[in-house]
Amino acid sequence: MSAVRNEPVLAPAPVKFQTVVEDGIFVGVIGATLLAAWFLILDLMRGHAFHTPALLGTLVLHGPQAMGSMTTIEPQAVAVYTGIHLASFVAVGILTSYMWTQFEHFPILGFVMLVGFAAFEFGFFALDFALGLHLVGHLSTWSIGVGNLVAAGGMFAYL
Secondary structure (H helix, E strand, O other): OOOOOOOOOOOOOOOOHHHHHHHHHHHHHHHHHHHHHHHHHHHHHHOOOOHHHHHHHHHHHHOHHHOOOOOOOOHHHHHHHHHHHHHHHHHHHHHHHHHHHHHOOOOHHHHHHHHHHHHHHHHHHHHHHHHOOOHHHHOOHHHHHHHHHHHHHHHHHHO
16 A cells, blocks of 8 residues: 655745835846947947947937937937836846745746747847948947847846
């Protein structure tokens, strides 16, 4: 006769909202800082500090047609883009932090995060093409890809 065991099923530990948000903000700031530093280094090597955030800020403020005629670095464009950049990374950081807390109990989330990163990369280039923004013409494809890998690597190194 075999004994029937009633072993408890381990449920995932409750996620503390405050911890997820705190980690997410920190992770987002890490990613945003690494990406900004990457493009600052590239801009300095080209002799035009803050060209990349000024270009993207000009896109946000004045539309794609203004990017071609940009001759000076406008502090307002840099500030606007920097704010959008930081807020976007913090939002992604909070989502990533939450998914990371669930990863131990649901390992498939590792695959989901990897596919999400790949979809983001593809989506950026597809959106650029579809909207006719031509950002890839202003910012090289390899610099965008490497920058995003550096940012993602820094974010996951912290988590």
